[in-house]
Amino acid sequence: MNAFLFTTKSTADGILEREFTVNGVPGVLWSPEPGADGADDVDRAPLVLQAHGGGNHKKHPAMSGRAARLVRGCGYHVAVLDAPGHGDRPRTEHDEQEIAALFAARAAGEPEGPIVVRYNDHLARTAVPEYHALLDALQQLPEIGTDGPVGFWGINMGTAIGVPFVAAEPRITAAVFGQHWPDVLAECAKRITIPIEFDLQWDDEHISREEGLALFDAFASTEKSLHVNSGRHKELPRFEVDSAVRFFARHLGRVVNASA
Amino acid sequence: MNAFLFTTKSTADGILEREFTVNGVPGVLWSPEPGADGADDVDRAPLVLQAHGGGNHKKHPAMSGRAARLVRGCGYHVAVLDAPGHGDRPRTEHDEQEIAALFAARAAGEPEGPIVVRYNDHLARTAVPEYHALLDALQQLPEIGTDGPVGFWGINMGTAIGVPFVAAEPRITAAVFGQHWPDVLAECAKRITIPIEFDLQWDDEHISREEGLALFDAFASTEKSLHVNSGRHKELPRFEVDSAVRFFARHLGRVVNASA
Structure with a gap:
């Protein structure tokens, strides 16, 4: 049994x-504000788990911004943990x-x-x-439940x-x-068969094209999409967030509200 | 001076x-139906030129379907010509x-x-x-004019x-x-600097990954996105049409009406 405790609201x-x-591990759960439909309880909806990038944390703008798009755009619940040492x-x-x-x-x-690669592997364990x-x-929360669809969204260390x-x-x-090297991860990716959207930067100064493509290639998924954009490691375009939101809407259900 | 003549409406x-x-070359122009705003004239709006795939024609469902998304979703004008011999x-x-x-x-x-490659090059000339x-x-049409943005959308022979x-x-x-080989085209692509979205199939039985990636790589565009999907040559997913529509909406202006 896990010890789960809400600490702020x-x-x-x-x-x-x-x-x-x-x-004992700190995290954050974002949900649609209750009451919009006249009821006081939090609505039941699909869940997306996020994992943040190296050197960041659970409430970094990349996490809260993506979560806001999923919550306001699709009505989802979104949760993320602080990674070890973060x-x-x-x-x-x-x-x-x-x-x-x-x-150094x-x-x-x-x-x-x-x-x-070796430090992320250590943290992932x-x-x-x-x-x-x-x-x-x-x-165990009534607004999530055991029978709803669940997605995962993490780039870099995520x-x-x-x-x-x-x-x-x-x-x-x-x-x-x-945006990760295939070492360590490719063997795990070969066991993944669910739909995948995968982002790469074409001019990444850390991850070569061959390394990035090798990890995408390793997934066993029948449906997988690779989005490559020009630009360096940290220049992943903002419109890839929109694309990821639509990807989850396609697979977890619910229509994207584009104006959200 | 070009001889331009509407033949059906x-x-x-x-x-x-x-x-x-x-x-003398037959084509089709799709536009938002006039009158929705109370006026009888066709609204001024951005234009997207399409080119169809090999063996198809200007009113193939791939052309009319993509055009419908651009016209109803963004209010654009969309035009396509029959290719030579098509x-x-x-x-x-x-x-x-x-x-x-x-x-054979x-x-x-x-x-x-x-x-x-050689036949498409012949037709393109x-x-x-x-x-x-x-x-x-x-x-020259008042609803298009010389100062509006213009996009181009063509896959395969397009x-x-x-x-x-x-x-x-x-x-x-x-x-x-x-979805084309880089032979012939890569030299032209090196002179293209506008934003590009480029589709590849990861399991294309005709175009190798290396050939497809080489053509994407050749574009000189600062902003270019590659969308690779699992599947064979003819299995380009329908959601790439949605993505292309949003790409044009970003670059030519106007908001996508997702329900259209």
Whole structure:
């Protein structure tokens, strides 16, 4: 049994935001504001789990912004955890060593990939069981339940956590991934058969085209879409968020409200 | 001066359809039905030129269906010509020879690419000046004019015609291409700098991944997006039509009406 506890609750711009801990790990759940339909309870709706990128946290604008599009655009619930060593969670000595190694490589102009790949793999080994427990706990909420569709959305480190999580989690029925090296992840991707949307940057200074394409190619999904855009690692266009929202709307149900 | 003549006019489901000839070449222009705003004249709006695929024609469902999405969804005008040897245009002896060669290769299980590449190049040399003349003529219509944005949308043979056309046509400001070999076209693509959306099939039995990616890579556009989907040559997903419509809405202006 997981220890799940809501710790804060606030509402703004039509979105109910509730922070929580699950087995002590801090997270946030965004939902449509109750009462719009005259009832006081939170509406039952599909759920999308997000995982944030390296160096970010659960309420980084990339997370809250994507969540707002899913909540206001589709009426979904959206949840995300702080990754180990990120956000409100303490860094271990190992975290500090790996971050120092990354900064040293960056300063020396050396490839960041080998460090990021091994550190993300290390973090994912802790984060993946946390996401399984998160889903168990959220499905106990009446507004989510055990029979609704569930999606997953994570880019960069969110993909490093998401690919092994989704490979082992039959409750996830559609996922958006992208921008990661195939090392470690390709073997997990071969076990994933659900619909996938995958983002790559064509001029990524860290991940080569061959590496990015190799990870996309590894997914066993019958339906998979690759979106490549010109630009560097951090220049993923904003319109890919719109595309991901429509992808979830296609697979989890509900019409996108484009003006939201 | 081009000889431009409307030959038929009909209205159905909110769409005005006018067939025409330009210098004797048959085409069709779809527009929003006039009168919705109380006025009798056809509204001024952006224009998208389409080019159809090999073996098809100007009013093939792929053309009329995409046009309906652009007309009803964005209020655009959409025009397409029959390619040489296609639709209402006569086949030459050379056309018959090339089609026979294609069918023979198909029956023998030999690669179709070399025949399609050379035949499409042959057709494009005739079709490209016809598209320049089409644009000249349409810009004389008050509902289109010379100062509105113009897009181009052509996949397969439509890309074989569209890439050399757009490379030489500064009036085109955004284009959707896809599913063609890079031979012949890559040199033209290097001169194209406008925003591009490009479709590929990951399991195309005719066009290899390397060939498809090479053509995408050749475009000089600062903003270019590649959409790769699992599936064979003819299995381009219907949702890529939605994506192309939103691409044009972003670049030519006007909001997509998703329910249209």
